[in-house]
Amino acid sequence: MRSIPVAALAFLVMAATGVPADAEPPQEYGKALAAADWSKMETVIVTLSEYAFTPSTLAFKEGVPAKLVIRNAGKANHYFVSGQFFGAIATRKVQSSDGEIKAPFFDAVEVYPGKTVEWFLIPMKKGTFGLLCTVQGHAEHGMKGTIEVR
Known part of the structure; x- marks a missing residue:
């Protein structure tokens, strides 16, 4: 069985969100992205494994560009889902x-x-x-976490 490249999968997931194709983020998000100095971004790394996010708490600073590295060290597919956080970030x-x-x-x-x-x-x-993994049974087995923006 061929796997779908992650970027293509991300597109499919985005298409399934119910957000209209012509939806625009808040204007200040676009301004923040344009003004950001990405050479000074902070890196936050999280590892996904069977039933755990490591670390279980991720910390970001409000207004500071960041690269979130999401690594799957497990044997199963894992989801990174945080609806409220996703709505509070400029991507x-x-x-x-x-x-x-x-x-x-x-x-x-x-x-x-x-x-x-x-x-x-x-x-x-x-x-x-x-933060949680929405694969059936994963959150119930403890695959949950917290994202803090200070």
Whole structure:
């Protein structure tokens, strides 16, 4: 069975979010992305495995460009889902070794076993946001976490 490249999968997931194709992010998000100095971005790394996000709490700074590296060290596909966090960030792009996608909205990011996805973003709102894997049974087995924007 052939697997779908991560970038193509991200596009399919985005298309399934119910967000209209012509939807625009808040104007300040676009301005923040255009003004950002990506050479000074912070890197946050999270590893997905069977029933765990490591670390279980991810920390970002409001207004500071970041690269979120999502690695799947497990044997199963895993989802990175945090609806409230996704609504509180400006997304520049999501990329993998297969390509990249530039879109303002995401509903979920699925990462295949042994693969890595990099998400370039700017947290726009402070808060504490829930994180979970929506693969059936994974959250129930403890695959949950927290994202903090300070």
